[in-house]
C-alpha cells in the first residue's frame with residue numbers, strides 16, 4: 001500500500017533525503033518518485049554542469065552563477081547552500097501550495113539545506129539520512145557511477161565525513177546495503193509519516209460525522 005491510496009484528506013509533507021555523495025539517495029529517490037502517487041521532486045537549481053543523462057528542469061535547473069544570484073537575491077529560494085564548489089538552491093515556488101493540496105515534496109539536499117528547511121517549516125519536515133555500508137563501498141559506488149572525473153571523486157570522498165557528521169540531526173537513518181530493502185524502508189517511513197494524526201486534516205470531520213450518526 002502506498003500513500004496514494006489514502007482516502008482521508010491530509011496535508012503533504014516535506015520528505016528530505018541527505019547522504020554523503022554516492023550513498024544512493026538519487027537512486028532511491030527516483031524509485032520512489034516513479035511509483036508513489038502524490039509525491040513530487042523539488043527540482044533544485046544549481047550552478048554545476050549537467051552530467052551525461054541529466055535533463056534540465058527535470059533533474060536540476062542548471063543556471064549560471066549570475067542567474068543563481070539573481071534568483072537568490074530576489075527571495076526565490078526557500079534555502080540555498082554552497083556544496084562542492086557550486087551553488088544549489090530549493091526554489092520556493094509552489095512548495096506550500098502542494099502541501100496544502102495533500103501532495104508530498106521530496107528534497108534531495110545536503111545537511112545545510114535540511115537545517116534551513118527545518119527552521120522555516122519544521123512541522124512539515126521529515127528528514128532521512130542515507131548511510132553507505134562502509135567507506136570502501138561508498139568509494140566503489142562513486143566510481144561505479146562513472147559520472148565524475150577522478151579529482152571530483154576524491155573531493156566527494158574528502159567531503160563525506162563532513163556530511164556524515166550530521167547524521168544524528170535526522171529523524172530516520174537507513175544504511176543502504178541493498179537497494180530493494182532500502183526502498184522498502186523508505187516507503188515505510190513515508191507511509192507512517194503520512195498517517196500521522198496531525199497531517200490527516202480530514203479526520204476531524206470524519207469523526208464528527210461518525211459521532212452524530214451514532
Ligand SMILES: Nc1nc2c(ncn2[C@@H]2O[C@H](COP(=O)(O)OP(=O)(O)O)[C@@H](O)[C@H]2O)c(=O)[nH]1
Pocket residue numbers: 018019020021022026044045048079080081083084088089090108109110111112113114
Ligand atoms: N542545500 C541544498 N543542497 C542541495 C540542493 N540540491 C542538491 N543538493 C546537494 O548537493 C550535493 C551535491 O549534489 P550533486 O552534485 O547532484 O551530487 P550527488 O551527491 O551525487 O547527488 C548533494 O549532497 C545534494 O543533496 C539544494 O537545492 N539545496
Ligand SMILES: Nc1ncnc2c1ncn2[C@@H]1O[C@H](COP(=O)(O)OP(=O)(O)O)[C@@H](O)[C@H]1O
Pocket residue numbers: 019020021022023024025026027028141142144145176177178179182
Ligand atoms: N544498495 C546499493 N547497492 C549497490 N549499488 C548501489 C546501491 N545504492 C546505490 N547504488 C549505486 O551507487 C551509485 C551512487 O548512487 P546515487 O544514487 O547516484 O548516489 P547519491 O545520489 O547519494 O550521490 C549509483 O551507481 C547507484 O546505482
